[in-house]
Amino acid sequence: MANNNVFIQLLFLIITSSGFLFHEIIKVGSCQGDHQRGCIDTEKVALLKFKQGLTDPSGRLSSWVGEDCCKWRGVVCNNRSGHVIKLTLRHLDSDGTEGELGGKISPALLHLKYLNYLDLSMNNFGGIPIPEFIGSLEKLRYLNLSGASFGGPIPPQLGNLSSLHYLDLKEYFDESSQDDLHWISGLTSLRHLNLGGVDLSQAAAYWLQAVSKISSLLELHLPTCALADLPPSLPFSSLITSLSVIDLSNNGFNSTIPHWTSIERLRNMGSLCNLKTLILSQNDLNGEITELIDVLSGCNSSRLETLDLGFNDLGGFLPNSLGKLSNVKSLWLWYNSFVGSIPSTIGNLSYLEELYLSDNPMNGTIPETLGGLSKLVAIELSENPLTGVVTEAHFSNLTSLKEFSNYRVTPRVSLVFNISPEWIPPFKLSLLRIRSCQMGPKFPAWLRNQTELTSVVLSNAGISGTIPEWFWKLDLHLDELDIGSNNLGGRVPNSMKFLPGATVDLEENNFQGPLPLWSSNVTRLNLYDNFFSGPIPQELVKECPC
Template structure:
């Protein structure tokens, strides 16, 4: 009996040893053995804080000697090594602040919530920093510090709406591991001497240079075509110059493309010719080409982009009828063709676009539905926004409401039928539009009393009935 007990001891020891190894492994996997950030990184962060202005005292936790900076607000450390890998210091945008605080809010109050001052070069000491987000702050219109291009470990850099301005330093091209770069700024004006430095960022997946002046960068497409990993590209308000025809684009992963608002005026160099290369981007899910002064028919090349979920061609001068192939885009959730010169008769096949959440055909004065809104509209059960202002319906408003009864009336939140040549009287069908927040019926010939059912629209925030009978 004793011999049996003694012989089982080595087995028990072996089992205990295995359990200890597994436990230690698990501890390392989940970060239980972290030692906190290093003194070098702590000092670097304290120097960085020293040069910032922080009126709301958001960085109050960044204090003390010997404290673990991994516990400081906005600082993220690696679970195992304890190295600082992320700085998340974005502030709330002014638009979001207004929405949450009310229209009476003063801009001076907003400025008390954001960071300003200067960026200390001590950030270069954060040798493992992968993620830097300074969005929605105000650094006073200074140039992006050149030393940011020396933080070679960065993968994510967001300096958008942070109050930087001037020439974008070419040194950002040294950040060869970067996969996210956002430099758009609605309040300042960036410019570049050239974009050649971008070609060094071969891992880039997200690029936003909106509002960066690119009017003299005639090889912008050639350079961006060297970024094969791009998934999302935003170049709105860049004054993009026209480029020579290109036979091949290397955007095999591109899902979102925004080239909107690159038309300036007749005297300026701008992207006046429709970018034919776009029709080769068969992976696109979202395409925004609004406000570019494009003319002529809607290009048939777009019919290749059958995966599109969002298409915005608004505020141009397209003058054709809506092509039949567009009605076959079954994945489209957003279609904006507003503010063009489109003409002709809208097909009832529009009812096949059952994924639509937002449809805007407004301000196409020569566009019309033959016989009014077709019954096929009843199938657009996902619609939240419908804008047909100035489209010639020439229809009784009671018929319009009846067509939209059912799943459309249950979901739609915004309905704009201004200037649609509507007549007749509003009916109690209006009470079925329970989620309606905006109803625009101005500049029609609607007459008679306002129905009591209007009082049932508990979500209604804006009602426009002016210029009727």
């Protein structure tokens, strides 16, 4: 009896500790039983009427035959009831199957009383209006009509979908129509809103107030919406504290970044501390960003992962508080008017993967702390008059680095690379673009282990002598080779390999010997101002577009 009690207790422990597995087994069993019953007849009829209104040149709906509509492509039924709950008919299925649907959307969908998920994105409905009856599918929680070539204004009936969590209507609307946002107040459960590319100029004066009424919202995507007006201060609301994504790019606000009122009050409220993505690029914003960065970095634990303020007219020095954005992965500040140095606190951003600072008049130095960012994949510093000396310390722990670019059109050299020829980089680059920086006088020996390069630019870099034999033997497959405006000499071998559409620039050097004969993949070849000799190869003449 004692042994039996022990066995029973052990069995009970196994069952309770494996409850999830036990539950899944029961669920699979009941699921199989449900499929034997098939779908609801009235819903199958509704789906067939819906199919009749569509054009389907690729035959994506060819599986819509037979008794059990729950087995049809793109149709998902509830395991227990058999009711259709999901239609996934986007242009590209998750399994890679493509097929463009068109035609008309039948109101027969109204007979799918339990439908909570409708995805018709990236199809081509030829400019027809979004059907007003979609606003009567009261159980919808997910609606994606993005890129499906609908025309006309957004029907205000969509505002009746009070259970909707996800709404994506971005792009491909009739450019002649202008939409308001009054209808949006009815979406009281909405978490994700994307109206990218929809002309909301009629709502420019009140869009922020309208959106602020949706307290459940987590993601706000309103890029390229012709909003124009950016309020000078943001309202205090539960929306501001709950949002995790804000994308207001390409709206042409032409103003300063909004004041965030009292920084201390915002910190106490936890405002913006849930924000993971902030995109305000291409908006003609001006002024400094210190206050904004202080607010974003003032949280006990900043969650921000992406900050994109590129293509504006923001200026001043980059604040040291950038280094407190402890979780940021992507920092896009290019095409602005920032000055000075890259702050040394950048080295605190241990999760940083992308750093884009190009096309600013930054005339300071690059801190050595940058070299400690082991997750950094891409560094873009081009078109900045940066000064100082770059050593291997600046790259010491960049084990993930794939792209480095410091390209300046001007011939003036202000930045010097002083790297030991014995140094072995901890990374494997795919892109290296350096122009108008002092790299020489010798060809950089640290490239000898860079076997994954596809783009090499070492132009106007003060390099002289001959290119080492080991470089020609790296077995690279390049789409760009630019070593022009140096003082390089010797012969150029035919062994280089190029990808389709490749460009090669060897101008203003001292190369000698016969012209290199490379693959027809090279579409642009600049050999100007060298000492090549001999006949022009017939293969080169045939490829010449002259």
